[in-house]
Amino acid sequence: MQFDDVYVMTIGGKPVAVGATFDVVNPATEAVIAQAPDADRGQLDAAVDAARAAFPQWAATPIDERRAALNRLGDAILENIDGFKRLLTAEQGKPHGDAEMEIGGAGMWLKGAATLELPVTINEDSAERYSETRHVPIGVVGAIAPWNFPMILAMFKVGPALLAGNTMVLKPSPFTPLTTLKFGELAAEILPPGVLNVITGGDALGPWMTEHPGIDKVSFTGSTATGRRVMQSASATLKRVTLELGGNDPAIVMPDVDIEKVAEELFWAAFRNNGQICIATKRMYVHEDIYEPLTAAIVAYAKTVKVGDGAEQGTRIGPINNKPQYDRVLDLIRDARKNGYRFLLGGEPSDVPGYFVPITILDNPPEASRIVQEEQFGPVLPLLKFGDLDEVIARSNATEYGLGGSVWSKDEDRAVAIAARIASGTVWINETQHLTPMAAFGGMKQSGLGVEGGVEGLLEYTNAQTIVRRRLAS
Numbered sequence: 182m183q184f185d186d187v188y189v190m191t192i193g194g195k196p197v198a199v200g201a202t203f204d205v206v207n208p209a210t211e212a213v214i215a216q217a218p219d220a221d222r223g224q225l226d227a228a229v230d231a232a233r234a235a236f237p238q239w240a241a242t243p244i245d246e247r248r249a250a251l252n253r254l255g256d257a258i259l260e261n262i263d264g265f266k267r268l269l270t271a272e273q274g275k276p277h278g279d280a281e282m283e284i285g286g287a288g289m290w291l292k293g294a295a296t297l298e299l300p301v302t303i304n305e306d307s308a309e310r311y312s313e314t315r316h317v318p319i320g321v322v323g324a325i326a327p328w329n330f331p332m333i334l335a336m337f338k339v340g341p342a343l344l345a346g347n348t349m350v351l352k353p354s355p356f357t358p359l360t361t362l363k364f365g366e367l368a369a370e371i372l373p374p375g376v377l378n379v380i381t382g383g384d385a386l387g388p389w390m391t392e393h394p395g396i397d398k399v400s401f402t403g404s405t406a407t408g409r410r411v412m413q414s415a416s417a418t419l420k421r422v423t424l425e426l427g428g429n430d431p432a433i434v435m436p437d438v439d440i441e442k443v444a445e446e447l448f449w450a451a452f453r454n455n456g457q458i459c460i461a462t463k464r465m466y467v468h469e470d471i472y473e474p475l476t477a478a479i480v481a482y483a484k485t486v487k488v489g490d491g492a493e494q495g496t497r498i499g500p501i502n503n504k505p506q507y508d509r510v511l512d513l514i515r516d517a518r519k520n521g522y523r524f525l526l527g528g529e530p531s532d533v534p535g536y537f538v539p540i541t542i543l544d545n546p547p548e549a550s551r552i553v554q555e556e557q558f559g560p561v562l563p564l565l566k567f568g569d570l571d572e573v574i575a576r577s578n579a580t581e582y583g584l585g586g587s588v589w590s591k592d593e594d595r596a597v598a599i600a601a602r603i604a605s606g607t608v609w610i611n612e613t614q615h616l617t618p619m620a621a622f623g624g625m626k627q628s629g630l631g632v633e634g635g636v637e638g639l640l641e642y643t644n645a646q647t648i649v650r651r652r653l654a655s
């Protein structure tokens with residue numbers, strides 16, 4: 182695999198270069214590092230046509246052959262981890278170590294998803310009748326991915342969709358198109374032509390996909406605001422949708438934790454990937470008995486963490502990925518300052534090039550403040566004090582979001598009981614963000630619709646088909 186600076190789309194198994202391109206910027210330097218193809222409607226049609234043409238044969242391919250192909254694709258990603266990692270850091274901003282984890286995770290995700298089984302339910306097996314329900318592929322999946330984890334979040338879709346027998350048109354975010362374009366080239370060496378098509382473009386391309394009559398299902402990961410638009414647009418042709426959307430995850434930290442041990446883990450729960458994780462801890466509720474020492478320990482640890490260009494050795498946190506998100510995070514900081522909230526750390530953006538925001542920690546801002554109520558998706562964490570358990574659970578749940586959450590306590594049974602009262606798709610105990618291809622992951626409330634991962638996620642790429650056979654008298 183060549184990691185040169187030529188970026189092409191993959192349509193029908195062939196590289197497709199187009200005249201129109203758009204700039205891709207390295208967020209650590211603000212330099213333009215590449216040109217990505219800017220697809221027009223004709224190229225989208227070509228990608229959809231290629232996926233439709235490939236569908237019957239791929240759907241009829243025995244599932245074990247599809248498994249084997251996904252395994253080979255996963256291995257191919259792992260064999261090219263170094264090239265992918267450097268490219269991911271350049272376009273996304275995350276440090277090389279994190280980029281390597283994402284690419285490794287992407288390869289492993291495909292291999293893990295490839296082991297899933299499609300269930301068959303026998304509804305009746307009597308003298309009169311045999312009835313079974315099985316799960317058949319839907320057709321062409323339009324997959325739309327965000328910029329925070331461009332590779333692994335694309336694989337959340339590629340693995341189960343292709344295993345179930347669908348074909349795909351995959352579109353990355355215009356802020357991070359490069360790794361996905363190279364992945365498309367890699368896939369063309371392994372999959373039959375048209376099974377996986379990768380296209381890139383500007384803001385118009387996503388809406389063209391969600392309204393396209395040749396796409397049967399949209400699998401979308403992105404913000405809740407865009408998710409609403411996707412659902413509305415998909416309704417015209419009654420496309421199936423899976424929506425993985427935003428979150429405002431609470432962490433509830435009970436007074437019995439080992440402060441020194443959890444301070445570092447809690448820090449990374451909020452600041453990993455520069456806070457740009459749908460399931461980052463975005464509100465940290467700390468019991469009043471340990472609020473002062475735990476706060477001090479988190480701030481002390483935060484001061485040891487190097488923020489900088491992800492390509493430099495020692496960097497643990499890179500820049501914000503893109504200018505609109507950088508401006509949004511700075512706006513939240515400005516709002517906190519204007520309202521007189523207390524900063525324990527950070528808050529002063531530097532004027533070096535790059536979309537760098539310092540690690541910023543706020544001391545118990547009001548519950549109604551924007552930084553508590555909104556999804557910050559950046560390195561700004563409100564630490565919040567609580568005394569009463571019922572009250573903190575009510576505060577945790579008082580949001581339109583319901584994606585993740587965590588409970589931290591030495592008393593695991595009590596933590597499980599608390600977790601069960603949090604209205605979100607996943608609740609972790611004494612950790613966060615652990616995901617696997619074998620477990621369902623998705624949002625409650627306005628954090629999404631449907632799930633990815635596990636058999637439940639695999640079934641989202643299928644239609645249930647019940648075949649009822651009346652037994653003829655012998």
Ligand code: NAD
Nearest residue numbers: 326327328353354387388403404407410425426427428459
């Ligand atoms: P976004 O909604 O701006 O964009 C996501 C993707 O949708 C991009 O590819 C974009 O080009 C495309 N898009 C934009 N407008 C569209 C439209 N009208 N129709 C169809 N497609 C359109 O999100 P983002 O800023 O890239 O990502 C950050 C958000 O994603 C955060 O809210 C985060 O919480 C969420 N997210 C959720 C998960 C999850 O699994 N639940 C995972 C990662 C990120």
